Amino acid sequence: MIPAFDLKRQNRSLSGELTRAMTEVIEAGQFILGGTVAAFEEEIAGALDVTHAVGVANGSDALYLALLAAGVGPGDEVVTTPFTFFATAGSISRVGAKPVFSDVDRDTFNMDPAKALAQVSPRTRAMLPVHLFGLMVDMAPLLAGFAGTVIEDAAQAIGARRDGYRAGSAGAMGCFSFFPTKNLGAFGDGGVVTTQDGSLAEALRILRTHGSRRKYLHERFGVNSRLDALQAAVLRVKLPHLADWTARRQAIAARYTAGFSALGVSEVLPPAVPAGSVHVFHQYTVRAERRDALKAHLNQAGIGSTVYYPVPLHLQPVFAELGYGPGDFPASEELSRTALSLPVFPELVDDEVDAVIEAVAAFYGHGY
Ligand SMILES: Cc1ncc(COP(=O)(O)O)c(C=O)c1O
Incomplete structure (x- = not known):
């Protein structure tokens, strides 16, 4: 039997390290944010060549929070492709904006920049290209031709590069998933938003904790969407591999x-x-x-x-x-x-x- 995917083989080879890392979190008793999550955020930012990485509950929330942080909402349009996982367009609807689809290039499965740019209207607030299956979209024409916010759905493309761009650092924000079967997978759900922009990073940190910077003081509507410390511990073991x-x-x-x-x-x-x-x-x-x-x-x-x-x-x-x-x-x-x-x-x-x-x-x- 040759499975489409077999997580057990990977986990077996790392089981000692993974168990130790999780035990440390259990013994420290810090399960929500804290040092392990912060350390992972720093490590993944370094690995992806971005200045900020904000750990969130999953890749779908990464997209949702990135759109919120960019101020996308009702009345706005966001151009994306229809050949992708549901969460890509679902996140656009979730913030109350309208997904506008643009066909993919059949050879690369990815957004065709010329077709996507042709869909831009005065209401287009953002573009959401998807680096499908691990291949980056041709970002240069997109970034040159669109003045709004470009958010990358890099859920499947950790480590991918193209023409000097790295997945997650070409646009304003990059959204990654640590779903167990992803190239870097957690023991459950997890995600991260990357950005080079300190104010977007701050907005994301506030949005992932109910719009609050200080406990019980809420500046805006946010959600509860953090990367668990246990998942961060698992990811810290796996990232060097x-x-x-x-x-x-x-x-x-x-x-x-x-x-x-x-x-x-x-x-x-x-x-x-x-x-x-x-x-x-x-x-x-x-x-x-x-x-x-x-x-x-x-x-x-x-x-x-x-x-x-x-x-x-x-x-x-x-x-x-x-x-x-x-x-x-x-x-x-x-x-x-x-x-x-x-x-x-x-x-x-x-x-x-x-x-x-x-x-x-x-x-x-x-x-x-
Ligand atoms: C292209 C794409 N976008 C978004 C997501 C959503 O990620 P998650 O499953 O972590 O919510 C996934 C993965 O499932 C994906 O493949």
Whole structure:
């Protein structure tokens, strides 16, 4: 059995350290904010090359709080893509603003800057590009062409780079998730907002504790959304391994791409890596002919795979009121029918990668 993802392998190799780190928190009795969270915030800021990192309860709240901190609210529009996880657009609705969708580029799965800029109206307050599957959006034209706030949904892209930009430090704020299956995963939910701007960092810190700087004195409406100290302790153990884990993901991706090419599997298009990009392969997502049949074949062979995302956001029932319909975003709709994510996680061994390549090749009648 080759699972789509296996967290147990990673946890097993670090279990002594993780247990010690969590025990320290339990013995200190400081579970909400405090030294462990502050230390992690400092470490992750250093790793991501930003001046501020504000730990929050999850990646969805990171997006919500970033939009609130930017002053986005009712009457505002925010441009984003429909081929992403629900939370991206959900966060825009959550602050009372209107998501405006712009189709993705079918080769990169990511926001097409020219198309996104064409959606800007006098009401557009922010742009919310998503660095999907670990590949950064082409930020330079977006930043050059849009005068409002750019907030990066970097939930899947920790450590990614492109043209001198790093995920989470190109726009005004970057939003990351530490959901257990992410490249840097906690033992539960967690997230962080990064920024180079001290006043935004302060706003985020206030917003995550009910709009209060001093206990029981509330300056604005905020929420309760903090990164738990126990999660911060887990993340502090894992963070020093992230660079190696990312390198292993990249090696697996390269092995897949070379393997499909060597076996002449032209029915599968490997993920694009545009020049100047460092892809961190949160997912290795191919575009596949007869995707659903391929997935069933892999499943039969004991190989896990995942469909991200089967229904683009403009066709989700909850967004019906936005008035979009089938055919509005052809690339996103096509990808929802063709994209398939193959197993990629640092502990996956080469023999397993080769077995996946061979199973894909066999499905299309190629191979040895
Ligand atoms: C692109 C994207 N945005 C936002 C989120 C939300 O993160 P979380 O699950 O931590 O709330 C996720 C992850 O689930 C994601 O993949």
